[in-house]
Amino acid sequence: SKEGKKEAEKDGKDSKKKKESKVKLVKKKKKAEKAEDPIFGVPLLTALEKNPSDDGIELPAIVRECLDYIEEHGLMCEGIYRMSGVKSTVQQLKAAYNRHEPVCLSEHGPQVVASLLKQFLRELPDPVLTSELGSKFEEAAAIKDETRRVETIQKLIEQLPTPNRLLLSWVFVHMTNVIRMEKHNKMNLQNVSIVLSPSMQISHRVLHALFSHAPVFFKDVKIIKYVKKMRPDSSRQSLDLPETPAAIEEELSQQEQVLSEIHAELNAGLRDPQKEEQLWEVQRVVTQLKRKLRVLRQVKKVPVEATRADSVEKIDTRLRQPAAAEPPPPQPSTEATAPVATAPPPTES
Template structure:
């Protein structure tokens, strides 16, 4: 009889109840045991992981030689372990330092290469300039070495000569001629200030020996340019030596006595100062005589120009009052520059002689610049052109038997 067959179990159910219960109890006991085992294993695994981490940290410290007995003691105590600094891996830091050093070395080399390149570029530029200087393609800044503004009167005349024999600096002559033609009827002449930037620009053009056409500018700009030149003169028009004596003579109340003293002082002036003073005074007198048109009175002009000329209003008023007596032979003439190759040659004997003097004066000025070391290609071409003009004029004189 098979006791484990299902038919026997159905006939005798009481015999198998206890066995089933036992099996169920054994299964539940086994599951509980499994749960307990897994929890224990997890706890033990965590502890092992912590121990392994500690052992690794101690091992790294021992390998790097950074641990000490005191530090090991501190690591054991929990209070000190909180304050202890984290370990630094010197191997990585060393690598970073080496990389940074390599970068610094590379950057320094680059900077040196750049500096050397800049130096070589500068050397090349200087060499090119020197070569061009030899061939006459370029020239040093003549405005810095041989300026016209801000130098003594004699030097200014030598550097910017009017080639018709009137020894006045060309910028002053150009301004006076322009104002004589267009300023006498301009309302507010000398009272209205012009553009300072334009005046400085024209000054640079004069200093650079560039062609200047004042007809392209307005009256206030030209008056500002004339004021700029007179202000930048290192010495007074009356000279610093005679200025006090001029002031004393201008303070004399008696007209005859004042005129006499002023005549004596004017005759003691250098020739160039005397000529420049005569042109300025006669020009100012012409402006005042046209007060009805330009609305500039004697008082207006004296107030404006006396500080520019570095004299008192009383002295300037006295000089204007006696200007025709002090300078009876002075005539303000417009300047006619030397002719160029594109213009026609004169055939009148007097005009030919005048033109020859102008061309020779211009040639001497160009030679002076060449000897000073300042010559451009355009200036050199002008020199050859002037020499051709001189030979042509001399040929005309010989053919006409002049």
Template sequence: MDFDSPDVMKDFPGLYASELNKQCNNDSDYSDENEKAMKKDLIGKRKEKKDKDKGYAALEGESSADENFKSRSPSKTKKAKSFKFSTKTKEKRDKSREKEKDGDKKKDRDKKNDKKLDKEKGKNEKTKKLKQSLDETADIGDILPIFGASIEVAVERSRCHDGVDIPLPVRECIDYVETIGISFESVYKISGTKSKVLQIRKMYNQRGNINLSDYDTPTITSLLKTYLRDLPEPVFTNDLLIRFEEAGAILNLNTREKHLKILVDNLPPYNKLLLAWLITHLHNVSLNEKFNKMSKQNLSTALNHTFHCSSRLLHALLHHCPALFPNTRIERYVPPLESGAKLPEHPVEIDRELKKQESLLTQIHKEMNVCCISKQREELLWEVQRIITQLKRKLKSANKDKEVVEKVEVVEEKEEVKEESQEPSDTHQKKQNLSSVPECQCEDISPVDIEECDVNTESVLDNTLALLQLKNDGLHSLRDSLLKDIQEERNQILMLKSQLTPEMPPVMMIPNENLDEVMDLFLKENQILQIKKINLVRQIIEEQEMCIELKAQIISKS
């Protein structure tokens, strides 16, 4: 291989760059064409160098012939090159590293923020769960207790819905003792089991459904005593308790009774009513002393600590109970009807039950305003609303029926008055006719004439009796015919009912807004038609009676 040939120099221009420059300056053997080709090659190599300087390091120094030979060898096609990074690539690399660092920092920050958000979310969820658990565990008995509250507050939270303003636990305990435990020996003296009493107390505070008949008498009496003990102040109030004690210590019965009356009247209304029920109930218990062995003295000694007063004052109140509370009557409490119970039919009973349900509804709404209502209470709310709507509809229809009946009764009364006004005139004329004949002939006549007069009166009486008999027969036949007509009409109604198919005929759809108006119009038309029917029937019967009377007169004359 000739290393000095121009072909080798073209292939390796960088290797012979210095020699080419020398030869271009000194040698004249090369032609102009070779010089131009060499210049173009050099220019192309410089451009390639510039392009390589942007991303790669340029080759430095010269390579030996052995290296060139090695590079031309088929075993190794690549040449070992030494690279140097330019400043631009370093800057780019630094910038990329800085960006990566910034990205990593941002990622770390985002992760930290996400962790913080997760923690905050977890805290919020925990707080929500705690609130929910608190709401679930927050008992209505802890927020709105009945036991331990004042009498007025306890009446609002556990109202007797029949209008008696005493707390529900007291009322139900009194009802239990009055019906079941009044003959129990040593009643109000023997205490019940504490666990049962606390259980019932908790159930009352939670507004649960309680059936006191499942417990024994000492448990119920202990429950009543615990309520009175838990009151923040005694029933006599802290202001009047000393004056009550002074009045109870008076020896003269009349003066003591007067002073106690004045003090009882000065009590607040809720305290006065509760004291009246309690003293009246204990008085009834003392009247059954033969069975329960509890006299007034025994009751006062057993319950003086419960009432927060002396036994002398309690004994005085029991002694003067009929004079202090003459109008107090203990009535058994009937709670509002529950779902599935039979609704009353009479308008007065419907109105009474409607008031009870509305009172219960207002009480539940008050509990809801405090945001502490259980699922059972919510279900009871919907049931009460449904019962109220049913009662209102029933009361409305009952009032309409009542109005119809009243109108019919008024019409009947008017017709009866007319008949009575006509009947006395006829009877008066008959009496005049009967009396005129004998009386006119009985003045200044002989005994023979008197006998003839008696005979005439007897004949007149016979005629009247015969006439009445004919009328009676005609009325009986009229009654029988009417009864037959009624029976035929009933049979016809039954036949028509049996012919009716279960499929209802198509009815025109009426908007809900106009439905009530249409129903009212139909009811009014039915009322008018019914009144007209009654009047026509009465007129027909009257005419038939007149016909019977005329027939009887014709028969009697003939």
């Protein structure tokens, strides 16, 4: 029948639409997956290649940025690293790093940034001490003679690949700073070890040995503040500057610190063409940051001034209304006033 034929055609169209919808969803999902070039869950060397530090230090930029933020804002935060940040926010930041999008950590709290760093370390597929040397570190930590134990562990640290050695040393120097602030953050050696052991895949025995002689193992290690290089925007022959005043001020502070360090080196008599070129580049960045910050502040003031002008105009309009609308002024009184008594003039005698 005709009705049966129409029903069959309708079912066929519905089925086709469902298939097309599924195909679109699959394509969309694949596109989203392709958009990510993850730095989480990959070997440390791969993460370093995909997310390098601009200043040549062989650590992923995410590690540098997280350490800098917590060193500046989180050392006195109670339960730092022990208390977790908001999971959804941490996942959003992780996704942004995996997509290589700009991330402003200053918009988030220390707990969120600490959780992000822990997740990065925890998702490294290989132990920081490496599979080859891990058992040797265990054996060294069990040596009873302290001098021989320290010497053996020192030699093992030197055998680590550079990125692994840097990651280990920077994290330990940072965690030593955390423990130093125990009075405020309530994070003693035991609490830090509980957090660090699963994150870095290091046993408590080895952690204790490393912390016990950290000043020896990491005596020359200094956490160098990371300043991300301003990258040119291909669509505009200019730098891809931050968009908000807060982000610009943070970037400006970092660039000015670098500028100060370069000036100090050059003033000390160090003549390095690369340093001089870097000085010029940083000065250019600082100039553009200041210019953009000034423009943003002026734009912010304009609406306020315009509002004030409108307000004055309204007042003037009311003042120019016809005088008839106002009540007439009171008339002067016509009643006579009593004369003031005066003394008669003196008469001549």
